[in-house]
Amino acid sequence: MARFPLRPPVAVAAPQPAAPPPIEEYFDIPDEEPISSGYTIRSLFWKATIGLLVALGIQALASLSPSLVELVYSQTIYFHISRLLTYVNRYFSISLGEIFFGMVIIWFFLWTLWYLRRAFRGETRVFDVIKILFLHLTWTFSTLFVLFLLLWGLNFQRMPISDSMGLIRRPARSDELQAIGARIYSGINKNYDDAAAGQGWSGTSRLPMPMAKLNEILEASFQNTPMLGAARQGGLGVPKPLYSSRVAGVFGAEGFFIPYSGEPLYNEAVPNCDLPFVIARQKAHQRGFAREDEANLVAYIICTNASDPYVRYSGFLHGIKVLEEIEKSGVGQYRDKVGRGPSTDLDARIDYWFKTKSDYPDTLLQRLTGLYLRINRVRRGYENFDEDIPLIIGYYLKSPTFQPRESSPASVPPATTAPQTTAPPLTPRPVGDGGGGGGGGTGTGTPLAPRPVGDGGGGGGGGTGTGAPLAPRPVGGGGGAAAKAPVG
Known part of the structure; x- marks a missing residue:
């Protein structure tokens, strides 16, 4: 033989x-x-x-x-x-x-x-x-x-x-977009203030808990979210820091999910305000949500419904990208309504990726992640990271507590059209070409449009994930998912 x-x-x-x-x-x-x-x-x-x-x-x-x-x-x-x-x-x-x-x-x-x-x-x-x-x-x-x-x-x-969550997929009305925008920026400001109480932050915020406690909070939020179905159940491995976090930062990766070992990995060097969301996204990959937009949505739901205000703040901060799309639809202006503390965190995020990320490795990872996603039949490739925007809007439209007409005029900008008109459909924003973008350190983008890399994997982690990768951003997840690429 x-x-x-x-x-x-x-x-x-x-x-x-x-x-x-x-x-x-x-x-x-x-x-x-x-x-x-x-x-x-x-x-x-x-x-x-x-x-x-x-x-x-x-x-x-x-x-x-x-x-x-x-x-x-x-x-x-x-x-x-x-x-x-x-x-x-x-x-x-x-x-x-x-x-x-x-x-x-x-x-x-x-x-x-x-x-x-x-x-x-x-x-x-x-x-x-x-x-x-x-x-x-x-x-x-x-x-x-x-x-x-x-x-x-x-x-x-x-x-x-x-389909599995029964999200609303119709175009949102202008009054609904106003209410969603108000929900997001008020969530950012209120939860930042609640988390900052007694912390004495001078400058950027800091994670007010050890990583083990953060994982407990995220796990509890997963298990208390019935809309996830069987994926809400626990018994899974804890997230682990990337030993090569500095190298991952050069490539613009926040985390990965490794399918071959079932491990969600995160870049421990990313700004503290992003850590809860990054870890939640890799844990979403770990629970079988492979697509980057779906992992982002799950992480958003988990973080914004968590018991700790800083975790909720990290989730709402991801919603900045939704505010940008709402502004593009001409419904209202929301960037100036974000408080000074969160704005400092957003500036620190941009500064971190500007100093850490390198253009050529970042572009290479984006292209590999896009190829990895297309191999797995995700049609738009790397742009899938931003396709969570209509999912988040659909999640709010489905929410039984979502009542746009009860928003006070003081917190919601006046409608520019009649209440029953339909705003232009929101479409995912084009991917940037590197060079100090928003969150996740990918693409140019504005401070309003953080875009994580995540998740693989191994599967290339995705996730790296998560990153997602991907997932990665995965890397991971992947495989490492890729996290964005198994990236995550």
Whole structure:
């Protein structure tokens, strides 16, 4: 039986006698196992390709029946997979997924460097090095993609969250948009004031609790949110800080979700005002909400309904992007209504990403995250991060406590049109091109339009996630989801 080639054939020159010409023998594997022959290399390549095509076929079939995926995979099979992975990784304080992907990257880098060096010295052929490297990459990608689909990736094909939660998807009226805008900016200001009481903040806000307490608050909020269905249940692993948080910051990533280990990872260097939302988004990926817009919506619901005012403040602060879209519709102006304290946090967020993020790595991660999302049949790719805006509006329209006409004139700008008119439909804002954007450090954008990267993964974390990635932003989640890219 032929063995899988781990290295290219090596040319060894025999000692040169005086008379006969030098004799060169190529050997690495015995003659009876001609693994280095073109036919065997081609057969191994096609086996990996066929496995990848089968996985893509399963993904395509799953996309034809989202309700079946929701019932059989997302709410049943994945429920047990996530608990099994938690049982394995809960004994480690560091991320197993981060270590695994770090080892894979180091392996390919050193392998390529070593054998290219030998090729330049005439000990093997450059063509053989490239051929074996391409074979290794094909098998690695094919194997990881199959595992990604089985362990988490089929969640991309589940029912849209707008259907499973029964969100309102009609265009909002102008008075409704006014009330939503007032709800968001008043939520930002009030919860900031409540959280700041007795803290003595001079400048930017600081997380007023240890990370273990923050995770408890988020878990309690998840489990007290009936609209999440089976995903509200606990028993999952705790979020872990990225060991490579500084590197993630250079790429503009807030977090990832690693599907292969079931670990939500977060960049611990991001501004404190963003940490609760970033972690909640990766935990949403962990619960099977793979799409970045859906993970953002879940994180928004969880944070804004949490028991702690600082966690609620972090959630409402994500709603700044919704305020920007409402302003674009011509309904009212809300930026000036955000208080001085939250405005200081927004400025600190912009300053952090301006100093940390590098344009080329950030652009590379955006493109890889967009490719990762499109492979998983998310049509708009990286722009999916901003498609949570209509979902958040639909969530408020569905809310039984949402009563736009009860908003006081002092807190809500007067309507510019008749109360029953329909405002222009809100569409996700185009993705920026890097360079000190809003939250999450991706894209140019204005201070009103934070855009997280998140989540993979492993699945590439997504999530990295969460980031999302993605998810990532995932990275993660992914796989790491990617978090935005498994990114998160």
